[in-house]
Amino acid sequence: MKPSFSISKPKSQVKNKIEGKKIIECxxxxxxxxxxxxxYVARAQYWEKKHFNPHTVGSHGTHYAGVKSQGDGPYHGLAAYMSVHDLNISRDQTSYASIFVGSGDNKKINFIQTGWMVNPSLFGDGRTWSFGVWKGANGTGCYNTICPGFVQVSKTDLLSAPFPYPHKGQERAVYASIVQEKDIGNWWVTDVRYDRPDVHIGYWPKELFDLIGNSVDMVGVAGAVQASPSGISPPMGNGQLPSEDENKSAHVKGVQIVHSDFKYSKKLKLEKLLDDNKCYGLKDGKKQFFKESNLFTYGGPGGNSCGI
Known part of the structure; x- marks a missing residue:
């Protein structure tokens, strides 16, 4: 199966030499x-309730740093390049970065997110994993494939798998997209490739949702953390406060949005998201924010004074 996309891949591909996810050959x-x-199912249900949601800000102990586009929709998806990092965190914490699409009102929320995560409690180890999570009609939803919903299509790339440790001199990153099919309405997650064909991992059927069957009113990308019950917040990004130098900071670039015409655009009206400037930060990249590079750096060390 392949998506019936009527749109092309993002216009400007990120050319960095990167180490991606582990490939399985089925x-x-x-x-x-x-x-x-x-x-695993019980742990995933617990963390799904604490997951960062840009519509409702987040649960107790959640902190985030990123950008979102809202009020200029409707939207049908986005793509972004996210650097991937290893972090040393406790079993009752999580740290991750993701792209997201969604819609919400006072009573209902629909969203989809995919990216990378360090969550020892969920995955059973301290490695960095890719993940997907969704929330749909009647409060249904879950991580990865623990409940009926996500349809895995690729025989090589999983929605959720550990990232291999990087080779010396290589940057680990995931360049992902969440895009809606124009005619069918399903939401596909894809690994975007620079010099090879994109890999369409699979899709969430539109029937799972009651707000985003036709479009979403918000898209974005952010790093996020969930503190332990003791109040200690984990590191975000690469654990360092951001600088203008992307080589020293966790970073996101190549952000492009699929607008109502089902075409990618780099002309963005983005709102910054940062709920805690004591433990975490968000900075423009070397090129001006919202310009061609669409680059920002983010992250921080966390600690026990990050607030609730």
Missing amino acids: PNGTVPILRNTKE
């Missing part, structure tokens, strides 16, 4: 699915 006619144990 036989023709089969796809890789992460094994769901009872413990």
Whole structure:
């Protein structure tokens, strides 16, 4: 299966030499699915309730730094390049970065997110994993494939898998997109490639949602953390406060949005998201923010004085 996209891939590809996700080789006619144990399902349900949601700001102990576009829609998706990092955090914390699409009102919320995450409690180890999470009609939704919803299509790229440790001199990153099919309405997640064909991992059927079957009113990309119950917040990004130098900071670039015409655009009206400037930061890149590079750096060390 392939998406019936009537739009092309992002116009300006990020040319960095990157180390991506681990590739699985499944036989023709089969796809890789992460094994769901009872413990994994229970942990995923717990963390799904605490997940950062840009419509409702977040749960107790959540902090975030990023950008969103709202009020200039409707939108049908976005793409962004996110640097990937290893972090040393406790089992009752999580730290991640993701692109997101969604719509909401006072009573209902629909959203989809995908990116990378360090969450020892959820994944059972301290490695950095890719992930996807969704919230749909009647409060349904979950991480990855622990409940019926996401349809895995690629036989090589999983929605959720550990990133291999980087080779010396290589940057780990994920260049991902969430894009809606024009005619069918399903929401596809794709690994965008610079010099190779994109890999369409799979999709969330439009029938899962009651607010985003036709479009969304908000898209964005952000780093986020969830503090432990003791109040200690984990590091975000690469654990360093951001600088203008992307080589020293966690960074996002190549942000492009799919507007109502189902075409990618680099002309963005973005709102900055930063709820805590004591423990985390958000900076423009070397080129001016919202210009051609669409680059920003973010992150911070966390600690025990980051607020609630």
